[in-house]
Amino acid sequence: MNDITTTDFSKFGSRERKMTEDLLKAWREQGLPEDFYGDEVAVMLNTHSGCVFLTNADFQVAMMNRDNLESFYSCPICGQEGFKQEMQHNESNEECQEYLRELGVK
Numbered sequence: 001m002n003d004i005t006t007t008d009f010s011k012f013g014s015r016e017r018k019m020t021e022d023l024l025k026a027w028r029e030q031g032l033p034e035d036f037y038g039d040e041v042a043v044m045l046n047t048h049s050g051c052v053f054l055t056n057a058d059f060q061v062a063m064m065n066r067d068n069l070e071s072f073y074s075c076p077i078c079g080q081e082g083f084k085q086e087m088q089h090n091e092s093n094e095e096c097q098e099y100l101r102e103l104g105v106k
């Protein structure tokens with residue numbers, strides 16, 4: 001845990017608490033994303049980006065993609081970030097492509 005991210009709701013503004021409501025409502029109505037483990041789930045705020053997201057014991061991230069609660073990925077090779085449909089990248093890099101196959105993007 002560093003200073004950029006927090007689970008302390010006193011650090012959340014009203015906009016961020018609204019985003020928290022949306023996350024919890026989507027979790028209740030849709031369930032967690034299929035590949036997001038339901039272990040030590042917390043609502044976390046990135047104080048730099050203003051992003052509010054669910055995270056867990058494996059540091060996975062789930063966020064709202066419009067009305068859907070979806071896993072948000074970060075390529076361990078190059079740092080490319082996005083929801084699943086945004087993750088296609090670096091066609092020529094075999095390591096990135098291997099990661100995408102593990103995600104089930106390819």
Ligand SMILES: [Zn+2]
Nearest residue numbers: 075077078096
């Ligand atoms: Zn990559």
